[in-house]
Structures are given as structure tokens and as C-alpha cells.
Amino acid sequence: MVGTGAVPFADILGQEAAVTTLTRALAAGRVHHAYRFEGPPGVGKELTAFALAQSLVCEQGGPEACGRCGACRRAVTLNSDDPRVPLHPDVVLLGRGLYRGLLGGSSTEATGISVEQVRRIVLSRVGFPPHEGRALVFIVREADEITVQAANALLKTLEEPHERTHFVLLTSRPSRLLDTIRSRSLPVRFGPLPERVVREILQRRELDPDVALLAQGSVSLALELADPEARAERDAFVTTALAALGAPDLAPSLKLAEGQKGDRDGLRAALAFFAQAIAGEARTLVTTSPDDALKRALQHRTVLEAMRDVERNVQPALALEAMFVRLRNA
Ligand SMILES: [Zn+2]
Numbered sequence: 115m116v117g118t119g120a121v122p123f124a125d126i127l128g129q130e131a132a133v134t135t136l137t138r139a140l141a142a143g144r145v146h147h148a149y150r151f152e153g154p155p156g157v158g159k160e161l162t163a164f165a166l167a168q169s170l171v172c173e174q175g176g177p178e179a180c181g182r183c184g185a186c187r188r189a190v191t192l193n194s195d196d197p198r199v200p201l202h203p204d205v206v207l208l209g210r211g212l213y214r215g216l217l218g219g220s221s222t223e224a225t226g227i228s229v230e231q232v233r234r235i236v237l238s239r240v241g242f243p244p245h246e247g248r249a250l251v252f253i254v255r256e257a258d259e260i261t262v263q264a265a266n267a268l269l270k271t272l273e274e275p276h277e278r279t280h281f282v283l284l285t286s287r288p289s290r291l292l293d294t295i296r297s298r299s300l301p302v303r304f305g306p307l308p309e310r311v312v313r314e315i316l317q318r319r320e321l322d323p324d325v326a327l328l329a330q331g332s333v334s335l336a337l338e339l340a341d342p343e344a345r346a347e348r349d350a351f352v353t354t355a356l357a358a359l360g361a362p363d364l365a366p367s368l369k370l371a372e373g374q375k376g377d378r379d380g381l382r383a384a385l386a387f388f389a390q391a392i393a394g395e396a397r398t399l400v401t402t403s404p405d406d407a408l409k410r411a412l413q414h415r416t417v418l419e420a421m422r423d424v425e426r427n428v429q430p431a432l433a434l435e436a437m438f439v440r441l442r443n444a
Pocket of ligand 1: 172173174179180181182183184185186187
């Protein structure tokens with residue numbers, strides 16, 4: 115999550131293994147030409163990609179970014195108008211819909227990273243040296259959304275990269291990445307963040323650190339959970355879901371499932387609260403009714419699984435339907 119300001123590697127919390135891999139490669143002058151950052155949403159993949167890009171374009175020429183020079187600042191500062199891309203001309207961002215204004219609202223631009231985007235934004239640049247001298251870095255958001263046609267257009271470049279040209283492909287759904295892209299990139303894995311790290315990030319932003327408990331190691335989920343405006347909506351979801359669970363038949367559950375519009379972060383946050391409500395019931399039942407407490411514990415696990423399904427791109431309505439069927443059979 116860049117915007118303004120410095121993002122040296124030292125600011126990236128909880129991803130020591132990934133950061134060490136990259137800082138060692140920088141120090142040795144052996145930065146791979148195509149990395150693939152894999153890991154759940156909201157754990158720092160994009161931030162780390164920008165720290166790497168910054169280090170590659172920094173005017174100081176050291177192995178790691180100084181974080182203060184003009185190149186470092188522009189590498190991580192996004193244009194305030196569309197397209198919302200870095201001000202530095204050698205740090206190039208790709209992503210679904212990012213260049214809609216420039217490329218027109220073609221249907222492939224809306225559903226994936228289109229071949230037009232690859233041609234206009236990547237292929238038009240790769241044959242030329244970096245504008246400002248040091249390196250040319252392409253950062254691809256949700257690289258699993260590259261269309262087959264776009265991937266084919268990119269393959270030769272990924273295979274025989276030009277000097278000082280680097281790609282960083284980000285994905286939270288590595289299993290959906292095209293094999294042709296996977297085989298031409300080097301994986302760097304990002305895990306869920308430790309709870310204390312999520313807590314610290316929330317505190318720095320003056321947000322409620324206690325939602326870290328529910329955030330499954332994801333800062334994007336934590337920020338959604340800490341959003342007071344979304345709170346009322348989530349509370350309503352939990353009330354409806356608990357009522358559906360106790361209803362004599364599946365109808366209210368299906369109604370709730372079908373009403374999901376497809377806002378994944380919002381649904382994950384709502385499910386996190388639902389899971390917490392069920393865990394709370396399990397704790398109160400543990401002395402009075404151990405059997406019911408066990409049932410609640412199993413249900414809690416089912417809700418966490420549904421959260422992961424939503425994260426993995428299972429259609430929200432389907433994920434919820436499956437969850438309610440399992441919950442009612444628990
Ligand atoms: Zn610098």
C-alpha cells in the first residue's frame with residue numbers, strides 16, 4: 115500500500131524471510147529478472163515489491179534504497195489522477211483496470227490484465243534503456259489475472275529479459291497463475307503476519323489494535339475490520355447469520371448467501387465477526403454444556419474455512435451456502 119513517503123525494507127514488518135532473500139540478492143548484485151511474490155492478501159507483497167523497485171532505481175546507487183532521494187520518493191508515490199501509477203517513469207505498475215482511461219473500457223481490461231495493457235505499457239518500453247539510468251521495474255498486481263493472450267505476448271520478454279529490466283509478479287492465488295508465467299519466474303513466499311505485527315500496524319495508524327485477533331494475519335482484513343462505518347453492516351450480518359443457523363430449515367441461510375454482492379474484503383470481515391461470535395458461545399458453554407461447546411468449536415472452524423474459500427476466490431454466495439450446510443450438520 116504505497117501512496118506517499120519512504121518504504122525502505124526496514125519498514126516491512128513480519129516478512130523477514132522474503133526481505134532477507136531480496137536484500138541478499140541486491141547486495142550480491144544478483145537480482146533475478148522475474149520474481150513471483152506469493153502469499154495471502156494484505157501481508158506486504160506489494161509494499162515489498164515497491165521497496166525492491168526503489169532499491170533498483172535509487173540515485174544513491176547503494177544496494178538498498180536510501181528512501182530519501184528523489185528517485186526513491188517518486189518510486190513509491192502514486193499519481194493523484196488516473197492512472198494511479200508511480201511518478202517514477204521506470205517503476206511501472208500493471209493491474210486489472212488500471213489503465214482503463216488510456217486503453218478504453220474494453221471487456222478484457224475489466225476482467226483481467228489485457229493484451230492491450232501488455233503491448234502498450236510493457237512491450238513499448240522493454241526494448242529501451244531505463245529513462246533515468248539505473249533499472250526498469252514492472253510490478254504486476256494480481257498476476258493470476260493476466261489473460262492467456264496477454265501472457266503469450268509477455269513470454270518472450272520474461273524469457274529473454276533486457277538488461278536491467280525486472281518483473282515482480284504479485285499473487286494471492288498462485289495456483290491460478292498460468293504455467294507459462296510460473297515456469298519463468300522465481301518464487302518468494304510471504305506468510306500471514308504474526309498478530310503482534312498486525313497490532314503494531316493498526317496502532318501506528320491510530321486504529322483499534324484489538325481487531326488484530328480476528329484478522330488472520332492480514333493487514334487489509336484488519337483495516338476493513340477496524341473501519342467503524344462497516345461495523346453496523348457486519349453486526350447485522352452476524353445477527354442474521356446466527357438466526358439462520360437456528361432456523362428450522364435452510365431457507366434463511368440461502369437467502370443470506372444469495373444476498374452477497376461479491377465484496378470479498380467486506381464478506382471476509384463479516385465472517386471474521388461471525389466466527390468470533392461463535393467462539394464466544396463455545397467459551398460460555400464449555401462448563402455448562404461441553405457437547406454444545408464442542409459443536410460450536412467445530413462450527414467456528416467451518417466459518418474460518420469459508421473465509422479462506424472467499425479469499426481463494428470461491429464465489430461468495432457459493433462459499434456461504436456451503437458453509438451453512440456444513441454448520442447446520444455440525
Ligand atoms: Zn534513494
